[in-house]
Amino acid sequence: MLELKTVAVVQKGKVAHIEMNRGDKANAINQQMWEELQAAFDWVASEASVRAVVISGSGAHFCSGIDLGMLMEIGSQLGKEVARNALKLKRVVKHTQQLMNCIDECPKPVLAAIHGCCYGGGIDLVSACDIRYCVSDSRFSIKEVDMGLAADWGTLQRLPHIVNAGIVREMAYTGRVVEGEEALRIGLVNECFSSRELMMEKVMEVAQSVATKSPIAVQGTKEMLRYSRDHSIEDGLNYVATWNAAMLQATDLKVAVMAGMSKSQPEFED
Numbered sequence: 585m586l587e588l589k590t591v592a593v594v595q596k597g598k599v600a601h602i603e604m605n606r607g608d609k610a611n612a613i614n615q616q617m618w619e620e621l622q623a624a625f626d627w628v629a630s631e632a633s634v635r636a637v638v639i640s641g642s643g644a645h646f647c648s649g650i651d652l653g654m655l656m657e658i659g660s661q662l663g664k665e666v667a668r669n670a671l672k673l674k675r676v677v678k679h680t681q682q683l684m685n686c687i688d689e690c691p692k693p694v695l696a697a698i699h700g701c702c703y704g705g706g707i708d709l710v711s712a713c714d715i716r717y718c719v720s721d722s723r724f725s726i727k728e729v730d731m732g733l734a735a736d737w738g739t740l741q742r743l744p745h746i747v748n749a750g751i752v753r754e755m756a757y758t759g760r761v762v763e764g765e766e767a768l769r770i771g772l773v774n775e776c777f778s779s780r781e782l783m784m785e786k787v788m789e790v791a792q793s794v795a796t797k798s799p800i801a802v803q804g805t806k807e808m809l810r811y812s813r814d815h816s817i818e819d820g821l822n823y824v825a826t827w828n829a830a831m832l833q834a835t836d837l838k839v840a841v842m843a844g845m846s847k848s849q850p851e852f853e854d
Contacts, residue, residue, distance in 0.1 A: 590617040602639045648703050720777065
């Protein structure tokens with residue numbers, strides 16, 4: 585198992601629980617957490633025994649966004665030449681976007697369990713997850729506009745595929761706070777709970793349910809959903825036809841059919 589300082593990774597059966605562990609800093613993402621979150625997701629992506637992932641935050645808040653110290657460190661590296669600064673900053677932004685990309689591209693479904701603040705980079709993070717759940721005290725804000733920035737870690741690209749584009753624009757232009765019950769109403773989260781305990785119980789239950797299914801089927805389904813999000817219906821149908829031409833030959837189909845006939849729970853290989 586990984587030994588990290590700002591992130592805790594615990595495997596429970598076939599579910600990996602990743603917990604951001606800078607609770608005293610509202611789980612603001614600094615350079616170390618950025619690196620360790622990426623290491624955690626790289627690990628779960630390659631670990632065959634993990635079939636589903638849950639991400640949460642310790643302390644009072646899920647994630648308050650990027651650590652201002654990280655922004656100041658980036659700014660301290662700039663010189664006086666505007667054009668060269670622009671090239672350097674573009675490289676930095678593209679590099680830091682990799683964390684959210686690796687969450688989005690993780691072959692295993694990622695479920696976000698949100699409480700307290702989910703601001704700025706926190707919304708970038710949950711927008712890259714497959715499913716989101718929250719507590720009623722949760723507060724969501726695309727905070728970058730209040731800092732004189734456009735959100736650049738994926739919120740503006742991914743969130744319109746989750747909630748109505750008009751709502752995304754309102755949130756992005758104003759930075760207004762969306763609370764838990766409203767997040768449920770607009771489709772940002774699947775369920776809103778009265779307590780963290782109830783939320784975590786439900787999230788782990790869903791993750792464990794996912795983990796009982798064929799990993800080939802689940803990972804193939806996620807791949808199809810991601811591909812179809814960014815391509816035409818025709819392209820998506822062609823891709824799934826090509827994919828299943830191979831996947832239909834997997835032993836998982838036989839295992840599922842035999843279990844159905846015997847009315848037993850199928851056991852799939854990792």
